[in-house]
Structure formats: structure tokens, C-alpha cells
């Protein structure tokens with residue numbers, strides 16, 4: 231490429247760009263799912279791919295999530311690299327048996343003979359006034375599964391780089407796209423096929439007073455909270471977990487060793503959430519560095535309310551600021 | 561009212577229970593070598609099976625699902641598949657695995673609790689055994705899609721039990737196979753039982769083969785204890801699939817002569833008369849009688865074959881029992897292609913525990 235191909239894109243456009251890049255480079259990459267071909271996906275993440283790469287590589291499947299998850303497994307054992315889309319994470323559950331019992335286990339089960347290089351993509355999270363079942367954040371269900379990576383981008387750049395990495399990763403990746411920020415911001419992304427590393431947290435902002443740990447759409451509110459806190463003279467380090475499983479504990483513990491305080495922010499329910507795992511890791515690995523208990527700002531342990539009440543459920547900037555004030559006061 | 565469409569499900573059987581032809585035999589009956597090799601395989605599978613059960617009973621193998629009664633259809637599947645085809649099995653396909661080149665020792669390792677039992681060298685593309693019922697059907701259509709995308713003339717055979725046909729996985733997969741015109745053959749091993757649930761409680765449909773109709777596929781019934789019916793159906797369906805003509809469903813009617821697994825007791829739900837009657841239709845005996853009637857077999861040949869099978873199984877058992885367990889680190893080493901940092905520490909813990917015997921291993 232002679233001229234740098236830089237584009238101002240949204241997160242969902244970055245997903246499309248990464249898919250198109252990799253499909254052009256590697257003809258074993260194929261896309262399948264409900265409405266992904268002719269319609270370009272319900273969020274238009276796959277728009278234009280069918281025209282460019284044809285029906286053999288961009289396939290509209292019947293409406294059967296279990297089948298989508300399992301068909302991708304069969305394809306992967308033949309050396310294809312399927313990127314399978316679920317329209318919403320709330321409909322992935324029919325496919326969980328395939329993902330958990332087969333995709334995540336194939337390499338181990340066959341002692342490396344077969345493996346599943348698959349990306350399962352699903353939009354997740356609340357905040358877009360969607361109907362029931364469309365807004366939950368249930369990443370913790372999958373973070374518990376050995377053999378499966380759970381990756382959550384938080385910006386267009388991250389979506390581009392992490393999706394490329396996920397497609398190139400030889401093991402199955404659940405790629406959860408925070409749909410609340412699908413179109414919230416645009417960012418310059420260099421379309422040069424460069425991936426970003428998986429299994430690592432990203433430090434978005436440095437600070438000495440408190441570590442704010444988050445991922446996905448909550449990165450927005452967390453960064454805003456950090457701005458507010460800075461005006462009060464509190465310097466927060468903000469960490470985007472990015473790969474929710476396996477977890478990069480090292481980066482988290484190093485940060486807590488520096489700041490002595492941690493607030494974890496996620497929109498999923500608190501009970502059994504990924505935040506609990508992070509808090510436990512900090513308790514085990516950095517207890518003596520802590521100057522205050524680890525605090526979580528999360529959704530409630532309730533069913534995600536319908537959209538009239540969803541803002542009441544989602545963590546707000548003020549919730550994060552107050553949690554930080556609480557740990558700083560100690 | 562106008563009739564929109566008419567359907568039929570045909571059914572094939574060539575030998576009576578005494579192994580006598582009921583009709584003109586199919587062309588496959590001219591291949592004497594293949595028939596003899598099929599017979600040998602059925603006897604080997606049965607010999608293996610008895611030994612695996614004995615090993616389980618003496619605490620040397622884990623819970624094991626017997627293939628007793630399925631040897632003929634399994635053999636037909638194994639013979640009809642080309643090496644380049646892909647086999648997608650369920651957990652009672654021992655007879656087919658042997659023909660795919662899976663070592664008897666590997667089969668013991670698998671049921672004996674060692675993952676290396678699925679590291680098959682001779683059929684590297686075959687999928688490992690699927691334990692969750694019918695999930696493998698989705699994998700089969702995925703494999704077949706890959707073949708179709710690449711324009712290959714290969715095909716897939718997927719086995720599923722009669723109970724498995726009740727699951728969405730099966731129905732979703734046959735639906736896709738019809739919609740995408742995929743090179744796959746689904747073999748429904750109808751052995752009359754899903755643990756204790758009899759076939760008639762599994763579905764109100766007259767036949768399981770007719771489920772093919774809703775998917776736009778041909779569905780055939782064969783007597784799965786009849787070698788000629790089985791091999792003819794398999795050869796035809798695979799040829800059709802490889803030739804780009806689409807998928808087929810074959811319902812192979814057979815009977816599970818043993819318990820569901822070594823953890824089951826079939827006398828709780830099955831009568832002795834039903835079992836006795838099923839034994840009268842045994843496919844191995846039927847094939848052997850056919851060979852006798854045709855002058856292709858004799859008592860001394862049978863004796864030699866039994867001895868040969870016993871020797872093969874004994875040697876596999878010896879190899880299995882002498883196989884050292886894998887290092888405990890194997891449980892993390894095959895999880896991902898490379899070890900994530902978060903597992904590094906856990907791997908070190910495994911190494912430490914192994915070194916001190918603190919993990920229960922004898923030092």
C-alpha cells in the first residue's frame with residue numbers, strides 16, 4: 231500500500247473494515263450468520279462483503295443459532311476460518327452448547343489434531359432502546375469457559391485491531407461488540423491490517439491515585455469520570471481490560487501496586503461477574519498494596535429492565551466518581 | 561382438494577434371518593473380497609467390544625458404550641467412506657472407526673480416560689467422538705459446507721442415534737443440508753432405544769427416515785443388520801453426495817443388544833423375549849450364514865478368524881495397559897495453541913505438585 235489508508239470510522243465500521251481486510255488477504259476467512267449476506271447484518275457490520283467476496287464466503291444461514299455455532303466448528307476443522315455473527319448476544323444461548331462443549335474443547339480433546347479457529351461475533355449490552363433479550367451483558371458466562379477467549383473492544387481502533395487478531399488467532403474467540411458505542415464516536419483508523427495483541431489490558435490513561443478497571447461501552451463513562459476526578463485533583467489510571475478471558479492480571483496488579491486503590495466498572499450484573507474475578511485477583515495478588523477495599527460499580531443483580539428504565543440500571547459517570555471518592559476517603 | 565406433493569420412504573432388506581437372499585442381491589454382492597473383509601471387521605468389533613466391557617468390569621476402563629448389534633451397519637459405513645471423506649461419529653461407532661484406521665489401543669485409551677485416544681493418525685480429518693447427543697450433526701454440515709465452498713468431490717458421513725433425531729441439532733442440520741445442497745449422509749442408527757426410552761416414545765412419526773422429507777432430502781430405511789442393504793445404501797448415498805447431488809438420510813434399523821453403557825442395566829426396561837427375538841435378527845450371524853451358503857466360509861476359517869481377532873485385541877489391551885499417563889501439564893498444554901500468561905502460573909503449580917506427588921500421582 232503506497233498511500234496510508236486512514237479512515238474516520240465508527241466502531242461498527244471498523245468491524246466491517248477489519249472483516250474486509252482479512253477476507254481480502256486470506257481466502258479461508260468466511261462470514262456466516264443470519265442476514266449477514268444480502269442485508270449486511272442487522273447492524274450493517276458485514277455490509278458490502280457479499281458483493282465483494284461472493285455468496286460462497288458470505289453466507290446467510292437459516293435462523294438457528296445452535297446450527298451457526300456448530301456449522302462454524304465443522305468448517306474450522308476443515309481449515310476455514312469462519313467469523314460467525316449472532317444478531318444479539320441475547321440469542322447466543324442456543325449456541326452455547328456448541329461453543330462450550332465443542333469449539334472450546336476441540337484442540338484439547340484431540341490433543342492438537344483439530345482446532346477451531348473461529349470468531350463468534352455478537353453485539354451486546356444495553357443503552358440502545360432495544361426490546362427484551364437484546365441488552366444484557368453476559369460475558370461472565372463465557373469467561374468461565376476454559377479454551378475460549380472473550381474479547382471486548384472499546385473503540386473503533388481497538389475493534390479493528392482486536393478483530394484482526396481474533397480472526398488470526400488459532401483458537402475460538404467470542405468477540406463481543408458493545409453496541410451502545412457502535413456509532414457513538416468516530417476515530418481515525420489506519421486500514422493497514424495491523425492487529426493489536428490479545429490477552430492484554432490497555433492502559434488508556436495514567437494516574438497515581440486510583441485504578442479504574444473496565445471494558446466495552448463503560449470505558450466511555452469511566453474516562454468521563456476520570457476527567458471529572460482530575461478536576462478534583464484525583465488522578466485515575468484507566469485500564470481497558472479488552473480480553474476479559476484469559477485475564478491479563480499482570481497489568482492490573484502492577485497498576486494497583488502503584489495506586490493502592492481499585493474501582494471496577496461493568497454494566498453486567500454484579501453477582502458472579504468478571505469484576506468479582508478481578509477483585510479476587512487483586513485481593514490475592516496485591517493485598518498489601520491496597521489502601522482501601524476494592525469497590526465495584528456494576529449493573530444490579532436484576533433482569534435488565536426494558537428501555538424506559540435502562541439508564542437507571544446502567545452505571546453512570548456519577549456512580550463511578552462517588553465510588554472513587556469512597557475509596558480515596560479511606 | 562388438489563394434492564400438492566406426494567412422498568415415499570423406501571426400505572431395503574436382502575437377506576432373511578437365516579442369511580438367505582430374499583431377492584436378487586445388489587451389485588455389491590459380487591465383491592467377495594469386500595464382503596469377507598466386512599465379515600472380518602464385524603467379528604473384530606464384537607471381540608473388541610466384549611474385551612472393553614470386561615476391562616470396565618475389572619476397573620481397567622471407564623464407562624463404555626457397547627457396539628453390540630451395530631457392527632454390520634458400522635462396517636458398511638466404514639467401507640463406503642473413502643480415505644479422503646470425513647467421518648463424523650457419535651459414541652457407538654467402533655466398527656466404523658476400525659475401518660477408518662483408528663487403532664484399537666486408541667479406542668481403549670479414549671474410553672479409558674486418556675485424550676490421546678482421539679489423536680487419530682490415520683484419519684486426521686475425522687471428527688472426535690461427540691458425547692452431547694446430536695451436536696455432531698451441526699459439525700457435519702460445517703465440514704460439508706467447507707467441501708462445497710472449495711468445490712471438492714469429497715463427502716461426509718454423520719451418525720446419530722434414534723434419540724438424537726429428536727434434537728434440534730439434527731433437525732437444524734438436515735434442514736441446512738437440504739437448503740445448501742450439501743455433500744453429507746446422515747445415518748440414523750435406530751437401535752430402538754435411547755437408554756430406556758423406546759423408539760415409539762421418541763417420535764410420533766411412522767419412520768425416522770421421513771424426517772428427511774421436511775428438509776427436502778431423500779430418506780431411506782435399510783435393515784441395518786443386513787450387510788447388503790446397508791452397503792448398497794451407503795455406497796449410493798456417498799456417490800450421490802460426492803457427485804454434487806446433495807444429502808441423504810438413511811435410517812438403519814438395528815437393535816442395541818447390550819446395555820446402553822456399562823453403567824446401565826437394560827433388564828429394568830426391556831423384556832428377555834424382546835432381546836431374544838432381536839438376537840435372532842443379529843447381522844453378524846446372518847452374514848456368516850450367507851457366507852456359508854455361498855461356499856465362501858467354513859468352520860476352520862471361522863476358528864482362524866476368531867483367533868486372529870482375539871490376538872489383535874489382546875495385543876491392543878497390552879499396549880493400552882502399558883501406556884504411561886500423559887504428564888499432568890497436558891491439561892493446560894492443549895487448551896490453546898500457546899499458553900496465555902494467566903495459565904503460566906497454574907502450569908507451574910501443576911509441575912510443582914507433580915514433582916512432589918502432591919497431586920495424588922505415585923512418584
Ligand SMILES: Cc1ncc(C[n+]2csc(CCOP(=O)(O)OP(=O)(O)O)c2C)c(N)n1
Nearest residue numbers: 652691692693721722723724751753754755
Ligand atoms: C444432550 C444430551 N442429553 C442427554 C445425554 C445423556 N445420554 C447419553 S446417551 C443418551 C441416549 C441416546 O440415545 P440414541 O440417540 O438413540 O443413541 P444410542 O445410545 O441408543 O445409540 C442420553 C440421553 C447426552 N449425552 N446428551
